[in-house]
Amino acid sequence: MGSLSRSLGLYICIFFISQSCLSLEEKKVCLGNTNRLNQLGNTEEHYVSLKKMYDGCEIVLGNLEITYLDLLNDTSFLRNIQEVGGYVLIAINSVRSIHLENLQIIRGNMLYKSTYALAIVSNESLNTTNALEELHMGHLTEILNGGVLISKNRKLCYLNTIQWNDILHSDNPINQISLDKSFSPMCPKCDVESCNGSCWGPGPGNCQKLTKLICAQQCSGRCRGPLPIDCCHTQCASGCTGPKENNCLACRKFRDGETCKEGCPQLQIYNPTTYQLEVNPDGKYSFGAACVKKCPHNYVVTDHGSCVRTCNSDSQEVEENGIRKCKKCDGPCTKDKICDGINMGKLKHALSVNASNIDSFQNCTKVNGDVTLLYVAEKGDTFTNTKKLDPAKLSVFKSVREITGSLLIQWWPENYTDLNVFENLEVIRGRTKQRGTYALAIVQRSITALGLQSLKEVSDGDVIIKTNKNLCYVNTINFTNMFRTPKQIKIINDNKNPEQCESEGKVCDTLCSEEGCWGPGPSQCVSCLKYIRGKECVENCNFLSREPREYTVDGRCFSCNVECLQLNDTQTCSGPNNHVQDLEMGFKMTYDIHLALCKRIG
Ligand SMILES: *[C@@H]1O[C@H](CO)[C@@H](O)[C@H](O)[C@H]1NC(C)=O
Ligand SMILES: *[C@@H]1O[C@H](CO)[C@@H](O)[C@H](O)[C@H]1NC(C)=O
Ligand SMILES: *[C@@H]1O[C@H](CO)[C@@H](O)[C@H](O)[C@H]1NC(C)=O
Ligand SMILES: *[C@@H]1O[C@H](CO)[C@@H](O)[C@H](O)[C@H]1NC(C)=O
Ligand SMILES: *[C@@H]1O[C@H](CO)[C@@H](O)[C@H](O)[C@H]1NC(C)=O
Ligand SMILES: *[C@@H]1O[C@H](CO)[C@@H](O)[C@H](O)[C@H]1NC(C)=O
Ligand SMILES: *[C@@H]1O[C@H](CO)[C@@H](O)[C@H](O)[C@H]1NC(C)=O
Ligand SMILES: *[C@@H]1O[C@H](CO)[C@@H](O)[C@H](O)[C@H]1NC(C)=O
Ligand SMILES: *[C@@H]1O[C@H](CO)[C@@H](O)[C@H](O)[C@H]1NC(C)=O
DSSP, X not given: OHHHHHHHHHHHTTOOOOOOOEXXXXXXXXXXXXXXXXXXXXXXXXXXXXXXXXXXXXXXXXXXXXXXXXXXXXXXXXXXXXXXXXXXXXXXXXXXXXEOTTOOEEOOSSOBTTTEEEEEEOOTTXXXXXXXXXXXXXTOOEESSOEEEEEOOTTOOSGGGOOHHHHBOTTOSOOOEEEOSOSOTTOOOOOHHHXXXXXXXXXXXXXXXXXXXXXXXXXXXXXXXXXXXXXXXXXXXXXXXXXXXXXXXXXXXXXXXXXXXXXXXXXXXXXXXXXXXXXXXXXXXXXXXXXESSOOXXXXXXXXXXXXXXXXXXXXXXXXXXXXXXXXXXXXXXXXXXXXXXXXXXXXXXXXXXXXXXXXXXXXXXXXXXXXXXXXXXXXXXXXXXXXOOGGGGGGGGGOOEESSOEEESXXXXXXXXXXXXXXXXXEOOSSOBTTTEEEEEESOOOSOOOOTTOOEEOSSEEEEEOOTTOOSGGGOOGGGGBSSXXXXXXXXXXXXXXXXXXXXXXXXXXXXXXXXXXXXXXXXXXXXXXXXXXXXXXXXXXXXXXXXXXEETTEEEEOOTTXXXXXXXXXXXXXXXXXXXXXXXXXXXXXXXXXXXXXXX
């Protein structure tokens, strides 16, 4: 088991859902990680990716995972974090102190080991002389859901003095606090005069502030002192500075500006005089535990007015007035077949597309989550009882037009010269990313061309295409045009030297525009120099010769209606209909004559 999980570790380290920070009204929000104890690359890379994820972040929507921080690493990038939606995991760190002094609330929407909202585990089995000694969390006064685990922290001080019962919310269904005895015996005491035995650190400034156990009986939640007038509003979490719902330190449900509310202001309100629902000018969307005027970039709006990453199965994603929305389908949603990607739903625990799950991608037009191909797919995996993947099966991806997460190709059959099974892929949304960063990653493959001829958009996340020694054409593509945020970058390095490609004739077809191409031939152009028929660039549409005769709209060739009489020295048709009146303005006046050009009359 040990060696198996270690051999898998190599793959696991690439797997984590995360995104960098985005801005939410005035607070800076980041998504957080779900890597648990997996290390992301080496120590240095791990540190860099944690820093990238949390730097400056004030609200972590998912989990805050602080792991493998080294003795010398600067942890000040965590300083601004105030709220965590999921759990907080602090594990296997050898850094001396961690500063989370602004952390006020852990919501516990996701729990570590299904139980803990806060887990602090240094895990002795790692033989390091350095270990976590101080954890500054003096403002943590609320855990809405989930328990506390503090285990095997040989050098940690003070946290065993904390009254966790004050911090766990009275409605928190999980009242589990497990502290082992492994705290340092050398710890100094809490400040005797001011702290009454409970503190986060030395001196009178680090006493635990109680906001529940000391409250007057009249209070229904938190309070700021022992008197009845010190009770906080029921919408408050953590504590308050006064009695009103806008005096809260944090909000139990939703924050709308400075005010805590049970729900966000509805987008539509009922007008009792007109008996109609009308647009509420003050309506807002819910996003995490906040109300926002607009969903952040790359989020989809639901009917209920929340910002989500994927629509429910009874609705499909559409764009209306520049906003992406989940729209209820009339009957079953037929337009798209939406399937779970890696990391989602049925494939939540799969690491890679593999022989056991590839059939679930059949006929899918949209993959919710990631498409990840790792070496484990080729070799199979005895640990999860998975056979070798037959490369021919990869053709299931031909139907895929959209990936909401990311596309990672770490393994690809050696004799496949391109990724043309993804020929219909139009958009990679990058709502989940590889290594916290990448929406598209293709590294060290033997392909000669990408062949992603339909790809038009990478909505969020970076692109890395490097050390593919045979890969040509890639330098002709302007990925910047596909990006939708200014933060996105591309790393296109160490592929085949473009000059060598040129000398081998591996250049874009002459029918391609200067926008470049994904591979050889006229079907791989990003755009055409002249006309396009279906997916292929052409010199000319069949205006005057060859069959079927064609007309053009925006440079595309379309067949004339079969009812039209084929002409030899003028255009047979100018549009999809079987009459010709709009061929040229002047022809409108001689409509009858042109009707005569239709077969059934002519
Ligand atoms: C973090 O610590 C590791 C290991 O000591 C070191 O290699 C790395 O340079 C440090 N990173 C920073 C940014 O301090
Ligand atoms: C400590 O590490 C061991 C293996 O190194 C692992 O099995 C165990 O789950 C870890 N403990 C915790 C509490 O995470
Ligand atoms: C742990 O480290 C100490 C000192 O560096 C060393 O003497 C000991 O052998 C190590 N133990 C293990 C299990 O690696
Ligand atoms: C100090 O703590 C004890 C028990 O933890 C409690 O009974 C007492 O009221 C506290 N004193 C003050 C001044 O808060
Ligand atoms: C292979 O797919 C199956 C079914 O989804 C999954 O349970 C298993 O974990 C996967 N194996 C790997 C190594 O991804
Ligand atoms: C995929 O589509 C084909 C053709 O429409 C159909 O015959 C097949 O049953 C579908 N397979 C699945 C798994 O939906
Ligand atoms: C790749 O090699 C396999 C086995 O050697 C063969 O069956 C398959 O047809 C080849 N595919 C291509 C695209 O050349
Ligand atoms: C790519 O396109 C962007 C925006 O259209 C343009 O500003 C940039 O110069 C282009 N880059 C290259 C290398 O052509
Ligand atoms: C167009 O040319 C073809 C072949 O030369 C001929 O059969 C056809 O009758 C011509 N059609 C007209 C409308 O002149």
